[in-house]
Amino acid sequence: MTVTVGQGRNVAAVANHVGVFLSATAALSAASAEPERDNQLIDADHISRNLARKFNGFSETLYAPAYVETPELRAAFMQNRLIKATLEQASKADVAIIGLGDMNENSFMVQLGWFTPQEIATARQEQGWWAIWRGTAFSIFRANPSIR
Numbered sequence: 001m002t003v004t005v006g007q008g009r010n011v012a013a014v015a016n017h018v019g020v021f022l023s024a025t026a027a028l029s030a031a032s033a034e035p036e037r038d039n040q041l042i043d044a045d046h047i048s049r050n051l052a053r054k055f056n057g058f059s060e061t062l063y064a065p066a067y068v069e070t071p072e073l074r075a076a077f078m079q080n081r082l083i084k085a086t087l088e089q090a091s092k093a094d095v096a097i098i099g100l101g102d103m104n105e106n107s108f109m110v111q112l113g114w115f116t117p118q119e120i121a122t123a124r125q126e127q128g129w130w131a132i133w134r135g136t137a138f139s140i141f142r143a144n145p146s147i148r
Helices: 009-017 044-054 071-078 081-091 117-126
Strands: 002-005 027-030 058-060 095-097 130-133 136-139
Touching: 002 044, 002 081, 009 044, 044 058, 058 081, 071 081
Parallel strands: 002 027, 002 095, 027 058
Antiparallel strands: 130 136
16 A cells, blocks of 8 residues: 655644554655645655654655746756655555644744735635645636646
8 A cells, every 4th residue: 555645734744643453564755845834744755764663664765845946946856856756656556644733823824935925815815725746736616737
């Protein structure tokens, strides 16, 4: 079984809550790479390693940032064989454990500089809730990739 793991407080809580240890081996893949936040272990790599220990599996690390400034930089990262292989494995996962994030002006996404408070407010008020999947932001109501 292959599991793709996202990042965040709620996803980390799932990994910390698991109490039954299965004998099956699982391959876990970090779906995004993130910095630690206030010494909280909520990045996908840590969560993936935590779950791998609990399920007698192994963890694949995604050696890339979750957000880059330009499409050209994203394309350059996608040419890296390690990044490409990890994302390919993650895309074939049997299960994905992801968090939706906070859609407020003080969210972690704003603190990291991915979005401005105004962009979050605009997305919430005018365009509905958003999701980030495999490096692309989608409007859930419209199911179209966003410009960003």
